[in-house]
Amino acid sequence: MTRRRPDLLLGLAASLALAAGACLAVAAGAAAQPGSGIVRPSTEPATPSASLGAQLFAGNCASCHGIAGTGVSSPRPGAGFPGEGPPLRHVGALAADFYLRAGYMPLSSIHDQPGPDRVLLSNKEIVSLTAYIAALGSGPGVPHPRPAAGSLSAGMQLFSEHCAGCHQMLARGGFVTGAVVPPLQDVAPTQIAEAVRIGPYEMPSFSTGQISNAQLNSIITYVLSTRHPVNRGGWGIGNIGPIPEGLVTWWIAAPLLILACLAVGRRMRRS
């Protein structure tokens, strides 16, 4: 070995480290950890109650959504309101149930995209908060979809027309400029129904005039089927199309083919 090789390796290592560092910085920036501090009353009642809902709302929601859900349309730092949020007067139990059960709320920063996350509240707390928010105004109640009544084929067609552009045909999630679109495999039927009606964040909201409750049942039937798609051809490699197929080609097939060449051919001889 010569003396020149180490600093070469060093150069290579340095450039690799630089690239890895850049990637890490990007990843860290994108995946800023949300704070998990939920403000709870010191003594929680054993059963859901309106007063628990009111206390939780005051402690965890009012800073953005305003006292009694009037909304905060511009930041008011002087008043101690750090954020902005839409009014919740007439969103009803439907929206409250969705945002809390799917883990979209509470949000650590108003600049984050709310998305499926860890659910920070207990079932009792969610029921209390939902009841409190429902009582703020006249809004829709929690829906009760019946996926068993839906048609898989109709659901697939409806999903293709209304949903696949963002959510990907097998509901594996996707990208729309400015937002990430969540995959739907872990979403419960009720939350799917709620999301279709609300259109959380950048999603369009579909009324019963556009997607009837019967059609919604079919869509949910289809979405549930994507948890276990018909992978008749074997290992489904993620059901997201050609990217994993390319990875299999280069990381499984290509090494095996090189092994085959090595088995048949001969290594370099040192002369």
Add this chain to the structure above:
Amino acid sequence: MSPDPLADPVRFIDERTSSAPLMRKGLRYLFPDHWSFLLGEVALYAFVVLILTGIYLALFFDPSTAKTVYHGAYTPLDGQTMSDAYKSVVDISFSYKAGLLIRQTHHWAADVFVASIVMHLMRVFFTGAFRKPRELTWIVGLILLFTALLEGYLGYSLVDDLLSGMGLAIGYGVGLSIPVIGGPLMLGIFGAPFPGNSHFESRLYIAHVFLIPGLLATLIAVHLVLIMARHHTQFRESRRHTERRIVGVPMFPGQAPRSLALMFFVAALLVVMGALIQINPIWQWGPYQPWLGTNGAQPDWYLGWLIGALRLMPGFDVTVGHYTLIPNPFWGGILFPMVVLGVLLTFPFLERRFTRDSAVHNLADRPRDAPFRTAFGVAFLSWIFLVFAFGAADRAFVLLDLSYNVQLFAFRIAIWVVPAILFVVTRRWCRALQAAESVQARREAAEHAVDQRRRLPASGD
């Protein structure tokens, strides 16, 4: 004279063709048997598998975009309106006993065919095996590669599932973007504006199953004849390996069973992949309509560099006044691959020009022997690879939470900076390896001299 089962048929043939000298020579044709020389053979055998599985599929495929309502074995599609083409592929996957296995094997073979051509190309490039007298082999091989890309794209486009149709739409858009002739050319091929008239599917079909495979087979034949005319290159593994003398294993009996074994290995791998790993589950994508789209649509891997280029390109058309001259897809979809092809096609001649080396080269370089070429190759490959990698940026966003915007920005810089860094690093590395070798050689020579002086027996050979 007693009948001789070997000599008699040979005599029969020679008496009628006078080909005994040719056969005699063919049997003892020499192959350098270094493993890396077999990558091209892998591609050849993937092509054989493609032909065999393709013939089977052609017996069941229905090249028509006429609409039909599906009532078949796959219930989620029940009652959906689809083209005959798409229905026949769903039927191949569900209603014929070995249909899915053959279809998946065919598709994996296509992915592996191109991958093995690329590996073969890298071996040829980095060993300088494209140099005189093998420039024609190199050129034919490159045309083969790009024809294979087209062939794969046509196969992907035939099926008329959602991904297939989106891919075809993009191909149409890219074709339209060719200055002056784009519009007329696409109208000629499609017969009408996208999605084309009723003849278009059968045009795609005849191109995929006859015209392009015929062209591929012809190019492969020419490629092989050119190789046979000039033999393989060989590494300088001993003093026997020189520019004028080839050392190798004869076709028969040494190489034939090796090559056949490789053929069976390739076929076995492709069939087992077709058995165990699902590829392009078209029944899951649903039928295509021009107004439908799915997020994260991708081409097969070998066209990933083009979708990456299309997405990486800043959004502008070249316009004069109110007239568009060059629409945006031209940059990523046409110009970029043409630049890549152009650089690769002209490289042997440019290298000859700049190194002023017009000698015949039968000895292959090791990558370190030609630092500039190796460094250029690494940089060039990394350039293409980074563009390719950006094609998956949307999935990276979904799976790894890497912001698409940040990726776009980073890649637009990285595709120029990383190749430059790799060029410098690789060249220095090659030179360091060379220097290390010459030091080693001098040390060995010195030790040998010392041994001689001490009258110790020299070790080994």
Add this chain to the structure above:
Amino acid sequence: MKIRQWLLALILRRLLGRGRETPPAPAPQPERIVAAGSPDRRAENLVVALLGVAVLFGLGFIVTYAEFSPADMPNALLGICLGGCLLSIGVALTVVAKRLVVTEELEDDYPETHPGQQDEIAEIVRQSGSRITRKRLLLTAGAAAGTTLGLAGLTPALSLGPFWDTGPLDSTPWRRGTRLVDESGGPLTADAIQRQTFYTAFPEGADPELIGSPLVVIRLDPDKLHLPSGRAGWAPGGILAFSKICTHAGCAIALYRNPKFPPVEPKPALVCPCHYSTFDPYTGGTVTYGPAGRPLPQLPLTVDAAGHLRAAGNFSGRVGPSWWNVRERPT
């Protein structure tokens, strides 16, 4: 019965007897061409065993194929049988190559070039033409004939499509007064178009698959629209219709970005899922992100007496991917 026993005995002797045959005494042979090597009985056994495994796998494939119905066919089993058969043969051949046939390493000359014959070839051609006095004229005439024949041969290809008549690229099925219908053919009424969502619409009575057919229809706050000049009245009640085909590469604009709380969320946009070109509906479909080089064509709308949406003319620009000369020519 007797014949069967006799056959069995013959087969057994063939199978077992062969191996025990002592090789005949080496007769004085001519000089060998292929190098000699020592026999390897174990390798022979291995090859026979591997080929036997291949037979089993092959039979497995046939049995699997025969046993299962198309609906229950186990793709993995079927493929592993065939792949196993191929793999066993491949391994057997490798053993043959490495242990049963001799691996010779021979030398040969790389092929030579033939300068003498090169000159002769040129000379033959040159001398063959020595009687011809006006070579250039004849060559020109020949080239003309050949080229014309080639062109004549290619001419029928013009029937493939309209080629230079690029009119079809510019035409759409939309006319003033064409009703907007949904996928099932029902007319779209203005009242049914809600904010916060998107609709796909088609021209009544036309082929929905034509690239000029599909529309994406949305409703926005009419007070916030900043449509280009000349588009006054194109969006009755804030209802906007755009071509659903991206001007970049022809994919469907299947994504509608629609913020729930506009102060902190990205504003409404129409997005293409192929290369993520993003269009701003407020400004009449201008490009705000991505590779598209041209706005999304907008279709002027009116509401008829029955409340149905109708086209009030044709698109603001060419529908579909851009091409040479596409921009802003009069329709």
